[in-house]
Every structure is written in C-alpha cells, then in structure tokens.
Amino acid sequence: MYRIYGHENILNIFKSIVFKNKISNAYLFVGEEGLGKKFMAEYFAMMINCKDNVSKPCFKCNSCIKMISKNHPDVFFIEPEGNSIKVDTIRYITNEINIKPYEANKKIFIIDEAHKMTTAAQNAFLKTLEEPPLYGLFILIAPRQEELLPTIVSRCNVIRFNKEDKDTIKNYLVFEHNIPEKEAETLAYIADGNFEEAVKLAKEEYINLRNETIREIEGVINKNDFDVLDKFTFFEKNKDNVEEILKILLLYFRDILIYKTTEERTFIKNIDFLENIQKMSSKLTIYKLNNIINRIEQFNSQLKSNVNYQLAVENLLLDIAGGL
Template identity: 75%
Template sequence: MYRIYGHETVLNIFKSVISQNKISNAYLLVGEKGLGKRFMAEYFAIMVNCKKETEKPCFKCSSCLKLMDKNHPDVFFIEPEENSIKVDTIRYITNEINIRPYEANKKIFIIDQADKMTVSAQNAFLKTLEEPPLYGLFILIASQQQKLLPTIISRCNIVRFGKESKNTIKNYLICEQNIPEKEAEVLAHIADGNFDQANKLTDNEYLNFRKETIQEIEKILTIRGFEVIEEFEFFDKNKDNIEEVLKIMLYYVRDLLIYKVTKDASFIKNIDFLNKIQQMESQLTINKLNNIINKIEQFNSQINSNVNYQLAVENLLLDMAGGL
C-alpha cells in the first residue's frame, strides 16, 4: 500500500487534474533529491490508470495491482545508465510511444533523474514532447531543473516539491521504520525535511560514516600549516562517496557559522553534535567559516569535471586549514 506522508499540495494538484479529467501530456516534478518525487510520480501513475470511477487510486483493480508490482505493460520506468540518459534510450521511448496502450487509458513514461539526459538526448526527446499522442503521459523527475533545456521545461507542467515538516518526517520514521518516538524526534530534526536523509539515519553503517566524517572535519579545522595534507588519506578512502562526504561537511560548517552568529540551537541541523559545535565555534571566525563553505562548494562543483582529484583535495585542505 502507498501510504503518503506530507505532500498535501502535490497530492491536491494530482487530485484536481484527475477529477477534472484535465491530464496534460507532460509533468516535471522538481525538488532536491530525497523529497519523495519518485514515490509521488508512481502514485500519480496509479491514479491516472486506476479503473475505478471515483476515489482514485483504489489499490484493488487490475491496473493498480500491476503498477504496484511494477509490471504494468503500459507504464515504463526510465533511469540513467552510467550516470546519464543517452539518446538511444530516448529513441526507445519514441518507438514505444507510437504503440497504443495495451489495456490502460494512458501510456506512461516515468523518467527519473531526467536532468541527467545528455544534450543530444534532450533534443531528441523534445521532438516527442512537441507532438505526443493523446494517450501519452511523461512524468519527468529532476533535482536540478537548470540542467534541462528551457524548451523542454516550457512543455511541462511543473510540480514543485519542498521539504516536509519535522513532524511529518517523525511520523514517517515511527510508522514506516519502527523508530521509537524520542529517537525519531532527533532523527527528524537532523533529516531536515528529507525522506532519503531520514532513511539513511536509520542505518548504523551510515551513522558511523557520518560520525567519522564530522570527526574528520573537526580535526582539519584544528590543524595549521602543511600538516593538513596528511588528511588526504580520508578523502582517498572515501573517493567513491565524496559527494556525501562534502554534503556532511558543508552542513556541519554551516551549523558552526549559524550558531556563531545566532547562538540559537534550534537552527542547528546536526543537533546530536551540538556540544561540540558550541565548543568549536569560538575558535573560528565568521570570515573563515564563510571561506570554508565557499571552498567546499567550489570543490563540489569540480569533482564531476576532469580535475586531478588529489591536487583538488589538497588545495581544499590547505584552504580549510589556512587563513582567518
């Protein structure tokens, strides 16, 4: 069963287009990674092809059951291969969309991480979007809308996803992950409205990784001079997971900056490290913390380009350790 936590605005949009029978041929679900866009895309697909006349979805008709089992002949799930969606995949979609649905009202293509389409793939997809058959429905999911061509965006109805409330995440953790209420309260605060982050925080392996990463940045911030280069070992060990390392570090430094400026613990994301944050912020200036945040963000934008990884990490470490 698809139980929904939050998403009231998005659900109301879907209910409205279904009840008025005004389903467009393309929707773009936009929001940061981990907010439940894929889940709601699937839910919308179930609603669209549900055979019941009212109160869609019923979760009982043949269409609902097949979609819940991911084996509906008229619903296709498209995902990146090797971190991109290539033009061959779009050609496959183009061929399939020209074949009428076998049993449903709509032939639906859910394109996850649509912002990872190559430029050539986007141009090829644009032709399909311009003149789709009436029975075709595209549901695109993207966390970085700016990576899609403006011409593609203009042909989609945009549905925006925001962070959920702390209470929503707390209820999700209690009901779906069987987390005790007090622990769920803390994890929901750290998750900051993000379902994926909440799920990660229930995994002991991830919790150990997060703790190790925070301890590493605390260590870096206490080192002065070229000795900091020795910390490359940590980044080398975690090279395959570097984006998550940088995200954890970025949030932690932002917590240091926010607490230094406000002295208000309610604004702190890493609330379980509050005592350490309170100890460390006095040792760092606002200027230095701002500089570190900028350098981490700059490094994060470099890692997907063809840069020398070790050199880039060493430059980051020196920037983090030096200056005021």
Template identity: 75%
Template sequence: MYRIYGHETVLNIFKNVISQNKISNAYLFVGEEGLGKRFMAEYFAMMINCKGETAKPCFKCSSCLKVMDKNHPDVFFIKPEENSIKVDTIRYITNEINIRPYEANKKIFIIDQADKMTAAAQNAFLKTLEEPPLYGLFILIASQQQELLPTIVSRCNIVRFNKENRNTIKNYLMFEHDISEKEAEVLAHIADGNFAQANKLTNNEYLNFRRETIQEIEKILTIKGFEVIEEFEFFDKNKDNIEEILKILLSYMRDLLVFKATKDASFIKNIDFLNRIQEMESRLTINKLNNIINRIEQFNSQINSNINYQLAVENLFLDMAGGL
C-alpha cells in the same frame, strides 16, 4: 508501502487534474533529492490508470497491482545509465510512445533524473515532447531544473516538491521504521524535511560514517600547518562516498556559521552534535566560516571533473586549516 506522509499540495494537484479530466501530456516534478518525487510519480501513474470505482488509486485493481510490481506494460521507468540518459534511450521512448497502450488509458513514461539527459538526448526528446499522442504522458523528475532546456521546461506542467515539516518526518520514522517518538524527534530534526535523509539516519552504518566524518572535520579545523594533509587517509578510504562526505561537511559548517551568528540552537540541523558545535564555533570567525563554505562548494563543483583527487583534497584541507 503507499501510505502518504505530507505532500498535501501535490496530492491536491493530482486529484484536481484527474477529477476534472485535465491530464496534461507532460509534468516536471522538481525539488531537491530525497523529497519523494519518484514515489509520488509512481503514485500519480497509479491514480491515472486505476480501474477502481471509487478512490484512486484503489491498490486492488489489476492496473494498480502491476504498477506496484513494476510490470505494467504501459508504465515505463526510465533512469540514467552510467550517470546520464543518452540519445539511444530517447529513441527507445520515441518508438514506444508511437505504439498505443495495451490496456491502460495512458502510456506513461516516468523519467528519473531527467536533468541528466545529454544535450543530444534533450534535443531528441524535445521533438517527441512537441507533438505527443493524446494517450502519451511524460513525468520528468529533476533536482536541477536549470539543467533542462527551457523549451522542455516550458512544455511541462511544473509540480514543485518542498521539504516536509518536522512532524511529518517524525511520523514517517515512527510508523515506517518503528522508531520511538523521542528518537524520531531527534532524527527528524537532523533530516531537515528530507525523507531520504531520514531513511539514512535509521541505518547504524550510516550513523557511524556520519560521526566519523564529523570527527574528521573537527580534526581538520583544529590542526595547524601541513600536518593536516595526514587526514587524507579518511578521504582516500571513502573516495566513493565523497559526495556524501561533502554534504555532511557543508551541513556541519553551516551549523557552525549559523550558531556563531545567532547563538540559537533551534536553527542547528546536526542537533546531536550541539555541544561540539558550541565548542568549535568559538575557534572560528564568521569570515573564516564563510570562506571555508565557499571553498567546499568550489571543491564540490570540481569533483566530477578530471582533477587530481589527492591534490585537490589536500589543498582543501590546507585552506580549511588556516590558509584562507
């Protein structure tokens, strides 16, 4: 479970701060979803409180075992409820941070999706962050740094997570999912350096969903006129997965644009659909592809607002089919 793939730069940061005993009170782990930020936050917490004599974490001491079992009395895992972290949660953290650790060197709060703190929660958290006790440590995890108050960001040591190389993802798939090297190479290419995406691609149900989504995209791009709105059925049936549909849609449209401009298959993410991409790109101009991508991104920014879902989706279809 705790075999590390990649993350060399991040691991060096961890090792240096621990060996030099220069652990700060707050860290911000930032990078797109799926790069291993949560995993590495837990790993860092184990390293800090490990009671082993040699390499840390040792995975054997009582502290490491408790962190792995998610029952360490001094390591707290905070995550959003109903898609946000509210001020009541921050008040809970404030109360807890003022109680000394029961058994560890540091009392650690791992705040997942910290960028989903409400405005009130961020302001309340800032007060705690300004003067934390020496034994207190916050690890904030965020994919959208700009959603956090600059004053919060300025009080954190930033650890940036980047996409891993294709070989790292391939090895991860081979050893953690028992996939053949040939298949792992293809899936690693599609995953594009993202561990979470690699995990999804090992799931047959997700692969079927992805294939159906791409087939729907191709239908929408080839149908002319108002008949395109009949494709709403797929989007209605999968309304709860609309964010994933849009990710697949943007990835596929990007591939069409890139191949249209370069004719270089090495830049294609959805390499298993290369033949379809080669056929589809000839039907669309670079200008049209750019406009469609911008329109999808506009729709993506609207989906969490109070909009008429069916009307918004149908308008998107009409634009993609020829209205742009």
C-alpha cells in the same frame, strides 16, 4: 507501501486533475533529487488508470494491483542507460505510443532523469510530444527544467516539488524505516527536508562516518600547528568518502557559527552534538569560523582539479588549526 508523507499541495493537484478528467498529455516533475518525484509519478499514474469510480487509487482493482507490482502493460518506466537516455530509447517510445493501450485509459510513460536525454534524443522526443495520441501520457522527471529544451518544457505542465518540513521527514523515518523517534528527529534536522538524504543519514556506516569526522575535526582545533598532520590518516582512509566528509564539516561549522552569533538552538542541524557545538563556539571567533567555512569550500573546489590530495588535505588541516 503507498502511504504519502507530505506533498499535500501536489496531491490536491492530482485529485483535481483526475476528478475533473482534465488530464494533459505531458507533465514535468521538477525538484532536487530525493524529494519523492518518481514515487509520486507512479502514484499519479495509478490514480489515472484506477478502475474505481470513487476512490482513486483504490489499491484493489486490477490496474492498481498491476501498478503496485510494476507489471502494468500500459505503464512504462524509462531510465538512463549508463549516463544518458539515447535516441534509440526515444524511437522505442515513439513506436510504442502508436499502439493503443491494452486495457487502460491512458498509456503512460514515466521518464526518470529526463534531463539525461542526449540532444538528439530530446529533439526526437519533441516530435513525439508535439502530436501524441489522446491516450498517450508522458511524465518527465528532472531536477531543473532548465536542463531540458525550452520547447519540451513549454509542452509540459510543470509540477514543482519542494522540501518537506522536519516533522514529515521524522515520521517517514519512524514509520517506513523503523528509526527510533529521537534519532529520527535528529536525522530530520540534518536531512533538510529531503527524504533520500534522511534515509542515507540513517545508515550505520554514515552515522559512524559522521561521528568520526566530527571527533577528528575537533581534534584538529585542539592541536597546534604541525601536530595536526597526523590527522591526514583519517582523510586517507576515507578518500572515497571525502565529499561526504566535507558536507559534514560544512554543516558542523555552520552550526557553530549560528550558535556563536545567536546562542539559539532552534536552527542547529547537528542537534545531538549541541554540547560540543557550544564548547567549540567559545573557542572560535566569528572571523575564524567564516574563514574555516570558506577554506573547506575552497578545498572542495580543489578536489575537482588535478590536485595532490595529501598536500591539499595537509594544507587544509594546517589552516583550520592555525587560524588562517
């Protein structure tokens, strides 16, 4: 359950902190979504309160067992209610931090998506963060430190999470999600070092969407002008997934462009579609590939405004098929 994949540098930081007993009162874990920040925050909390004198965490002591079951009386998990963490939640934390731990050395608050604290909540939290009791410990989790007040960040030790290599992601899929090794290797290329993205990619509905998207867009390239408009049916059927479709398209055309310019398979993400990519690269010029990528990005921006969906899709299809 607590096998760690990657994060060697961060684990070394944790071990040094715990071994030297130099535990600060606040840490900020930053990095894009899907890199395992929350999991590692729980692991760090388990290490800190572990009762074993040698191996931390030991997974056997009373504290570790309660952490595994998420039933530790001195470890609190704070998450947004809806789209925000409100000031009432911070007041609850403030009241709770003033009560000494029941059984642990540290009373730990793991605040997930800390960037979703309202301005009032951040200001209220800052007061708590300025003078916490010695037994108090906060672990904040956010994608970027810039989304928090600078005064909060300045009182935290920042630990940065980076993307993992493809072998780490592949092993995670194989051993934790029982994905066949060859399939896991392909998914690891596409996931680009992100655990959460890899798990999403492994789901059957996503695999089907990806396969159908690539098949449909290849049909657009092979058709002439207004014949492509019948492809709108696919976009209409998958309107709720259009953002994922655009990500698939951008990655696919990026692969074609890379192969067109380098004839090198090393950097191809959609490695299972290599033969298709090779064929498409012979049909499309570098100029057109760049224009297609720019047009897809433009369409993605249009979706965020009040645009006629059918008209926007049809114009995109015509531009892709017609040479822009």
